[in-house]
Amino acid sequence: MVDGIAYVRTCQTAARPGQMVVRHPAGGLPPLPTVSGPSGLTAVPVVPAIVVERAEVQVAVIGGGPSGRAAAAEARATGRTVRVLDAGTGEEVVAIYAGPTIVARTPTGMLHLEAHEIVVATGAAEIHPVCPGNELTGLMTSRAAEKIHRAGVDLGVAVAVGTPPDGVPSAVLPGRLVRFEGDGKVRSVVMADPVSGLETTTAADTVILGLGLAPRDLLARMAGDGPVRVVGQAAAAQPLPPPPTDGVVCRCMGATVDDLAVAWDRGFNELELLKRSSLACLGTCQGGACLPQVRSWIAARSGEVPDPFTARPASRQITLGEAAADVYVDLFRRTPLHDEHLALGARMDRFGSWWRPWNYGDAVAEYWAVREAVSLGDVSTLGKLV
Incomplete structure (x- = not known):
């Protein structure tokens, strides 16, 4: 639980x-927040309404790194209006719908942004290891190690394994x-x-992993055929990691290499089918950490790299x-x-x-009055108009 909200993935x-972070109970479900209503009956707590900002822009740039800043400068130079959405500054894009419409979480609520063009500059993610023991604590990627070290x-x-x-x-x-081992x-x-x-x-207290990069192109794949352009590392082709042979592939769902093999042997020999059968890549990150490993595993089995x-x-x-x-929907009539x-x-x-x-x-008294x-x-709840 993070700040009282249950089922939060701390990895995201x-x-x-x-910030208050509490582990879920080992033997049950986290308690639901409740308050006692005026009538003495239990009710859900009343929370403030989430403010939604609605806006329109000619060019929306997702990502505030070097590629995103360059794309924003290029668009502004042509006289177009630009808005840069960067998770590092609190504007985290969570969806792109047809239109295109961008939905983002912001420090003040939610943003629904209509854009004529979208530039995805979300960079690349570091490859995670798949081998026995990869669920142990004390393993971290190079970027994480650099940030933690700078924090003292x-x-x-x-x-270090791979690039230090x-x-x-x-x-x-x-x-x-x-x-x-551990x-x-x-x-x-x-x-x-x-x-x-x-x-x-x-022997080691910390293992730092520099195993390569994979394009962070989830939002680009979500946008489909809309007016979307991908730039920087998000658009760069990266080599897949070696095919895994053992260990947990998908930490979100707990799917292992053995789970992939069982699903494959049952005839689920295509990425979408393998995903649904083995549960790999079905976590909230949608394969952000495990998709390169799963694609590599399929390529080793089939001889072709799946899209x-x-x-x-x-x-x-x-x-x-x-x-x-x-x-707003009134759920109770x-x-x-x-x-x-x-x-x-x-x-x-x-x-x-x-x-x-x-x-x-x-x-x-009401009981005896009835008797x-x-x-x-009031039987109007049973009424029907035909």
Whole structure:
């Protein structure tokens, strides 16, 4: 839970000062927030409405890195209006719909932006390892290690696999990555000589991984055939990693290499079908971490590299409130006698998609009134117009 909101993927949530992060209960579900209503009945808490900003721009640039800034400058030079949306400054794009319409989460609410042209400059993501032990803590990519080191965090005895990070003290390990070993936290890494196959075990507190890049093109694939241009590393072709042979492929869904093999042997020999059967790439990041590994695995089996699948909104976790912002639906209807019930002191509650009277203050007296006299019931909830 992050700041009281359950089921939040911390891997997709930016850390900020004062943030409260609590693990879910090991043996059950997190508690739902509730408050006691005026009638004494349990109700959901009332939260402030999410503000929606609606705007239109000629060119929307997604990503504020060098490629995004260059694209924005180029568009402004031609006299067009430009808006740059960058997650680093709090404007995180979560969806692109036909139109095209961009939906973004902002520090003040949600943004619905109509754009004549979209430039996707979302850069590239680092490749994650797939091998036994890749679920241990203490493993991090080069960029993460650089940020953590700059923040003054002691990484202990650090080793690097692949391209070493800039400015982070670490010993570079030669050879092919075989597995990580540890007891919940990484304690050592095993490498193999690419010629002899001889394995070497090196103790470490932190393993830093520089295994290459994959274009972060999820939003571009979500936009489809609209007026979208992809620039920079998001458009660059990158080599796939070696096909994985063991370990967890998709951390979001817990899918392993064995799960891929089982689905493949059952005849799901196409990326979309393999994804649905094995659950790999079905997490909220839609394969942001595991898609290169899955494509490489399929290529090794079939001899052909499959194209990435179509992405669908949302590209990040959002709450139901954010998804439905500025849309109001009365989920519980009121009968024509609703105001009469309230005037008679009824305690109303939701039942069968209607607000209905629970009692009028003295349930025992009402019981005897029904038994010894007569009662009137509001049956307008049963009415139908044919």
